Amino acid sequence: LGVRDLARTSLALRTRCLWFSRTDQGRAWAGLDLQFSDEERAFFFASTTMVVGNGAQALFWEDRWIDGRSVHEIAPCLYACIPKRRRKLRTVADGLLANRWAQDIQGTVGVQEIGQYLQLWHKIEHTTLSAEPDRLSWKWCANGTYSARSAYLATFHGSVTCNAWKLTWKSWAPPCVRFFHWLAHLDRSWTVDRLARRGLPHPVHCPLCDQA
Structure with a gap:
C-alpha cells in the first residue's frame, strides 16, 4: 500500500548515522561515542565492506x-x-x-x-x-555509497512477496468492511484483543460505521 514500516525506517536512518561516523569526520558530532543497538550494528556490519x-x-x-x-x-x-x-x-x-x-x-x-x-x-x-x-563500501548500492532508500529496501532482503492485500482492497465489500479486514490481518483489532483478554465473546464489529 506504500505505507512505510516505521521500525524499518528507523533502522535505515539510524544506520545513516553509523555510515557518516565512519566516512565523514567533518561533522560536528564526529568522534563522539554514539550509542547504537546490537541490531543496528549487526545490520551495518552485514551491509558494508572495507576497501583497503x-x-x-x-x-x-x-x-x-x-x-x-x-x-x-x-x-x-x-x-x-x-x-x-x-x-x-x-x-x-x-x-x-x-x-x-x-x-x-x-x-x-x-x-x-x-x-x-x-x-x-x-x-x-x-x-x-x-x-x-581506505574506502567503506555499501553493498546495497551499485556505487557503493549509502542511501536511506537502499537501506530500507535491504531490510526486506529474503522476504517473500504476498499478494493477499488484493483480497482485501480489490473486493466488492463496503470500504468499512475492507478496512476492518485490513486491521484484523495486521492484528490491530484492539477491541477484540481487549475482549479476548477478559475471556468474553466478541461480536464482529465495524470500527467505522459502529455497527455489529
Whole structure:
C-alpha cells in the first residue's frame, strides 16, 4: 500500500548515522561515542565492506577488509582473545607493520586459536597497502555509497512477496468492511484483543460505521 514500516525506517536512518561516523569526520558530532543497538550494528556490519588503501582508517579486527570478511568471521576463537579496547584502535596499517597485530593476542591460546592464527597469517601475509585512502563500501548500492532508500529496501532482503492485500482492497465489500479486514490481518483489532483478554465473546464489529 506504500505505507512505510516505521521500525524499518528507523533502522535505515539510524544506520545513516553509523555510515557518516565512519566516512565523514567533518561533522560536528564526529568522534563522539554514539550509542547504537546490537541490531543496528549487526545490520551495518552485514551491509558494508572495507576497501583497503593506505590502511589508516580500516580497523584490523573489526572491519570486513579481508576479501570482504572480517577477522571475527575468519577466526572467531582468535578474535575472542583480543581485548575490546584494542579491537577499536588497531588499524590495518598499524597491525601489518612488523606484524603488530600478533601482539594484541592475550589470554589462553589453545589448539583452535593457534590453527586460526596460522590461517589468518596466510590470508594477510601478502597484503600490500597503497597511497589511496581506505574506502567503506555499501553493498546495497551499485556505487557503493549509502542511501536511506537502499537501506530500507535491504531490510526486506529474503522476504517473500504476498499478494493477499488484493483480497482485501480489490473486493466488492463496503470500504468499512475492507478496512476492518485490513486491521484484523495486521492484528490491530484492539477491541477484540481487549475482549479476548477478559475471556468474553466478541461480536464482529465495524470500527467505522459502529455497527455489529
